[in-house]
Amino acid sequence: xxxxxxxxxxxQGLPFVSPEIILTATIILLLVVGVVLPRYRLVFTVLALxxxxxxxxxxxxxxPPQPNLTYLSGLFVWDWLTFFFxxxxxxxGGFVILMTQASGDIDNVEYSECTILVLAVTMGMMLLVASKxxxxxxxxxxxxxxxxxxxxxxxxxxxxxxxxxxKYVLYGAFTSGTMLFGFSLLFGLAGSTDLMEIxxxxxAASQNSQDKILLIVAVLFFLAGLLFxxxxxxxxxxxxxxxxxxxTPITAFxxxxxxxxxxxxxxxxxxxxxxxxxxxxxxxxxxxxxxPSILALVSALTxxxxxxxxxxxxxxxxxxxxxxxxxxGYLLMGIxxxxxxxxxxxxxxxxxxxxMNLGAFGVVAMVANGGGSEEIDxxxxxxSRAPYVCVAxxxxxxxxxxxxxxxxxxxxxxxxxxxxYKKIYWLAVVAALNTVVSLYYYLRVxxxxxxxxxxEESQMQISLGxxxxxxxxxxxxxxxxxxxxxxxxxxxxxx
Amino acid sequence: xSYSLQSFLIVSSLLFCLGMFTVLTxxxxxxxxxxxxxxxxxxxxNFVAFSRFLQPSQTASLLSGxxxxxxxxxxxxxxxxVALAIVLVLYSQMKTIDVEDFKELRG
Numbered sequence: 001x002x003x004x005x006x007x008x009x010x011x012q013g014l015p016f017v018s019p020e021i022i023l024t025a026t027i028i029l030l031l032v033v034g035v036v037l038p039r040y041r042l043v044f045t046v047l048a049l050x051x052x053x054x055x056x057x058x059x060x061x062x063x064p065p066q067p068n069l070t071y072l073s074g075l076f077v078w079d080w081l082t083f084f085f086x087x088x089x090x091x092x093g094g095f096v097i098l099m100t101q102a103s104g105d106i107d108n109v110e111y112s113e114c115t116i117l118v119l120a121v122t123m124g125m126m127l128l129v130a131s132k133x134x135x136x137x138x139x140x141x142x143x144x145x146x147x148x149x150x151x152x153x154x155x156x157x158x159x160x161x162x163x164x165x166x167k168y169v170l171y172g173a174f175t176s177g178t179m180l181f182g183f184s185l186l187f188g189l190a191g192s193t194d195l196m197e198i199x200x201x202x203x204a205a206s207q208n209s210q211d212k213i214l215l216i217v218a219v220l221f222f223l224a225g226l227l228f229x230x231x232x233x234x235x236x237x238x239x240x241x242x243x244x245x246x247x248t249p250i251t252a253f254x255x256x257x258x259x260x261x262x263x264x265x266x267x268x269x270x271x272x273x274x275x276x277x278x279x280x281x282x283x284x285x286x287x288x289x290x291x292p293s294i295l296a297l298v299s300a301l302t303x304x305x306x307x308x309x310x311x312x313x314x315x316x317x318x319x320x321x322x323x324x325x326x327x328x329g330y331l332l333m334g335i336x337x338x339x340x341x342x343x344x345x346x347x348x349x350x351x352x353x354x355x356m357n358l359g360a361f362g363v364v365a366m367v368a369n370g371g372g373s374e375e376i377d378x379x380x381x382x383x384s385r386a387p388y389v390c391v392a393x394x395x396x397x398x399x400x401x402x403x404x405x406x407x408x409x410x411x412x413x414x415x416x417x418x419x420x421y422k423k424i425y426w427l428a429v430v431a432a433l434n435t436v437v438s439l440y441y442y443l444r445v446x447x448x449x450x451x452x453x454x455x456e457e458s459q460m461q462i463s464l465g466x467x468x469x470x471x472x473x474x475x476x477x478x479x480x481x482x483x484x485x486x487x488x489x490x491x492x493x494x495x
Numbered sequence: 496x497s498y499s500l501q502s503f504l505i506v507s508s509l510l511f512c513l514g515m516f517t518v519l520t521x522x523x524x525x526x527x528x529x530x531x532x533x534x535x536x537x538x539x540x541n542f543v544a545f546s547r548f549l550q551p552s553q554t555a556s557l558l559s560g561x562x563x564x565x566x567x568x569x570x571x572x573x574x575x576x577v578a579l580a581i582v583l584v585l586y587s588q589m590k591t592i593d594v595e596d597f598k599e600l601r602g
Binding site (some may be wrong): 150153163191192 | 531535
């Protein structure tokens with residue numbers, strides 16, 4: 001018999017998962033609507049967006065986040081990380097659904113399934129940031145993973161889409177299996193799946209030389225899963241292929257959603273488990289377990305590799321894929337910094353990156369739909385054929401470089417400040433050099449758009465909805481570059 | 496006859512290493528999937544063995560490792576279902592499941 005107190009505490013926890021419950025209800029509703037009214041794109045878009053907005057409403061009714069407020073038998077925690085990232089993923093999912101609606105990449109037959117899968121991945125990511133138990137982390141991680149493999153292979157008739165999906169599923173399943181093996185070692189070390197309990201045991205284990213070896217192996221296995229999701233060296237090689245083969249709106253989703261979830265998991269897993277206490281906003285890595293040095297090296301290699309490989313690309317989607325690898329490197333700088341300053345910088349940059357990267361991929365999708373292609377050659381002289389879209393693209397690219405007065409600049413300043421504060425000067429120098437290299441390939445696109453002769457004269461047809469979507473992404477990209485204090489304040493309240 | 500924790504850990508490490516070796520050497524997509532399955536089973540065996548042999552801490556229930564393994568089995572099935580569907584679609588278009596034959600995306 002189940003004790004009565006147990007049921008009560010779980011019922012009291014239910015309001016905290018109401019965003020996920022609302023999303024699940026929306027998914028079931030969409031499945032039914034998909035049978036009754038197939039091929040009405042607008043119906044699905046509106047219902048999905050209503051579901052996403054509806055899932056945010058309960059957030060404001062719930063008590064304020066506290067670091068120790070756990071619910072549902074301690075599987076989840078209601079802290080600032082949870083509270084911040086749930087709306088973040090909802091915004092990402094919402095923009096992607098709008099992009100899919102406007103894009104011709106997904107045809108009407110597949111549209112209903114695509115919407116449902118985007119919602120489900122969003123739900124998986126929301127569960128992931130809230131979990132504080134290895135079991136729940138694993139389940140949410142796989143929910144996000146398995147469904148995104150399907151999203152990549154969404155265009156059934158297209159060999160490239162299928163090939164991308166195959167590469168994604170093989171590498172993804174392999175790295176998450178490796179991560180799971182790391183989980184099992186940690187479970188053996190701590191005798192519990194609860195992160196708080198594990199973190200107590202890990203400190204004890206690090207004193208014992210035999211247990212320490214196990215701990216090092218577990219950390220390395222963890223890194224396999226996390227570096228894969230964030231597309232960092234040495235688990236980055238899937239990224240360009242998958243990004244190129246997947247439908248463009250889905251590529252945009254993968255480049256912000258699961259990547260941000262990976263970084264949130266870094267903060268959720270690595271800081272409580274493998275650091276000892278925050279004193280004055282600085283953390284210490286557990287003695288003899290020098291993961292920050294490994295990650296610093298990974299960060300430098302990731303950004304260098306991403307930027308150097310991007311130089312030779314002629315396909316814009318591939319170029320942006322390498323750019324997203326480089327950005328994973330920049331973001332890792334904040335994780336390496338081992339301070340509240342670093343964590344704030346990562347979170348701030350993820351928000352900025354969400355808007356500017358979705359914007360850049362959005363333009364790629366619009367140009368491909370408007371009769372162009374994904375090759376940089378087809379962007380020649382586009383400035384005169386579709387001026388508004390090209391100006392928007394230029395702003396997104398300038399922001400990705402990190403030029404003032406755009407949001408990317410402010411985000412990068414925070415990241416640089418974090419590593420300099422920690423006195424890891426070499427990493428800051430590498431990142432600065434990388435930024436210079438990245439100027440070349442981003443500006444190549446801008447040059448093609450504005451300084452080269454157009455291949456044809458006719459105006460490119462871009463729908464009004466697409467223009468509105470771009471505007472919605474432009475406002476934060478510009479706004480956060482000039483008036484970033486509110487976001488900075490929110491972020492500094494988190495850590 | 497009784498077995499020690501070590502013997503289980505040796506078997507699970509062997510499963511993991513064999514799985515890793517299979518994933519890295521196989522060119523057949525289904526072969527790679529079998530390797531991934533071995534890795535997951537190695538992790539599952541670890542969970543069951545630890546759960547059986549270790550004195551659980553106060554917050555952990557006795558069965559948390561076994562329950563974790565049940566979830567691993569379910570997730571592995573879901574993952575394989577998705578992967579096989581993708582392999583099947585590709586096979587119907589390309590008439591091959593050799594991972595090195597898929598060269599549309601590169602550069």
